[in-house]
Amino acid sequence: MNDLEILNNRPSKKKILYPVNNELASYLVRQGREVSLPVSHTDLLNFTWSIPIKDEQGNSTYWEKAIYDKRDWDYLREGLVKIYAILRTEGDMSFADQLDVARIDYCSFGNSLPFRIRIVNKFNSNFDHYYIKITDASRIYGLELEHFLSPNRLTFYTDRGTLVEEHIPGLPGDVFLEQYLDRGETNKTRLAKEFVKFNERCFVRLLGDMRAYNFVVVATPDIESYQYRIRAIDFDQQSYEGRKNLYMPQFFKENNAFVTTVLSQLNTESIEQYKAEEWSAMAYRVAVTRFRLMELLNIMSRDTVAPPEKQQLLIDQLNAHFKTPAFSRCKSMGQILKLHLKYMLRGNLKLIQEKTRSLVKRIN
Known part of the structure; x- marks a missing residue:
């Protein structure tokens, strides 16, 4: 591994600020x-x-x-x-x-x-x-994508x-780990389920650097226990990093206690079930917001939101991950994100399309 690869394997300490171009500015208006x-x-x-x-x-x-x-x-x-x-x-x-x-x-x-x-x-x-x-253009793309693709709406x-x-209310992830994880009332199974779903949301939409202090945990009292929602609060590393694993919260040492909780509370089949549930939910969000989402992604595809070396590293790693050369055709982080959404959600989107066609036939 050369010096450039070593550099790209670390989260960026000080991210470059990218200007809002005319296309994005017009979209915001x-x-x-x-x-x-x-x-x-x-x-x-x-x-x-x-x-x-x-x-x-x-x-x-x-x-x-x-x-x-x-x-x-x-x-x-x-x-x-x-x-x-x-x-x-x-x-x-x-x-x-x-x-x-x-x-x-x-x-x-x-x-x-x-x-x-x-x-x-x-x-x-x-x-x-x-x-x-x-x-910062990266942050604005991240905020809009959170609004479209997560269970949360943002103003x-x-x-x-x-x-x-x-303000996004909740306990910072690192504070939750220190003060609440081992309390008797904490339902670790439900917390583990939510971390699996959060991990998938970040990877599918390529939101990077979700270390514990960059997200919050929201606990809601429910029948006999609590339900949990993990929400990102920092969006400036949307499609910015080069290393694939930096888009997956499970690989940050700051999140080790969450990962340990997942491994102790869930079996492999449960983890795969919760991942599939999140893919399905995200596919429905894509279907509902498809016109505005596509407009945003087309603008992002013509924009620059990451250094060329990070972009190329991500192309190489996603090609290896999906066993395809398709990402080599991408010329921008926006194009990478569009193709990544397709690879991650196309099975679920196909099922939604088939269900919609069947419903239309019944109505007609």
């Missing part, structure tokens, strides 16, 4: 994702100083509380409340008097330089969050160089 925002990411960078934020154990969280001059703060408060209204009520400002900005946090560790905005209801102290980041908006994302 057509789909209602591009709006006029009263505050930009650049505006938020004008803080005068910051205070490190530590967790309950006194450890660094990589977040800092941003402090602004009063004139800047008054301007930002009004605009940030308006952005929250855009996210939550389509811009209806009827309830704006009840809302205020409790805090603005900044993270210089992330490549998108994110700001976390805490909005509080002044009458009951309930609070919510959202994020303002630098736009986000762009305004030229600014990206606004809703």
Whole structure:
């Protein structure tokens, strides 16, 4: 293995930011994702100083509380409340008097330089969050694909160089492993089932770098136990990495405890069953969103969202995985993703088509 291959076998520590091209920008306008925002990411960078934020154990969280001059703060408060209204009520400002900005946090560790905005209801102290980041084509493709292909819907908006994302609630995967995995009420069998499904969702849609701190675990009380949903919260490595295994959460050492739980709770037949269930669910999502999904994938196919060497490595590894030379015809990560979806889901899509034809015949 040469030096380039060794480099490509590691998750990217600092991903390249790719600009939003004219085609993608036009798509965002057509789909209602591009709006006029009263505050930009650049505006938020004008803080005068910051205070490190530590967790309950006194450890660094990589977040800092941003402090602004009063004139800047008054301007930002009004605009940030308006952005929250855009996210939550389509811009209806009827309830704006009840809302205020409790805090603005900044993270210089992330490549998108994110700001976390805490909005509080002044009458009951309930609070919510959202994020303002630098736009990145990879992240936007990742957010849209999550909206189409996962069980979760996402709200986000762009305004030229600014990206606004809703907060995805849940316990960070690493926190869940440390504090909740071994609790008596944790249903490890159901958790294992969900990790298998999450692993397949990431691989099918080529979402990379899903280490434990890049996803959250949502536990929902159910009859006699809990159901679990694992949700990605970081989408900037959508179709970016070269190594196939970096699109499969099971291969990250940070997720070893999840993998151990799967192996201890499920047999081979159960694992294959849950993988098949997720392929079927994803095929239905493809069928339902096919026109908008295809429009997005066609734009992505003409875009650049990864270095050429990573693209070629992924082509080689997917050719070996599927025992085909077909991926060698791909000229972009978008084309690779389109072909990968076809190879992973075509059996399920064929069954859906046959069922649809049969239903149409009965109706006619």
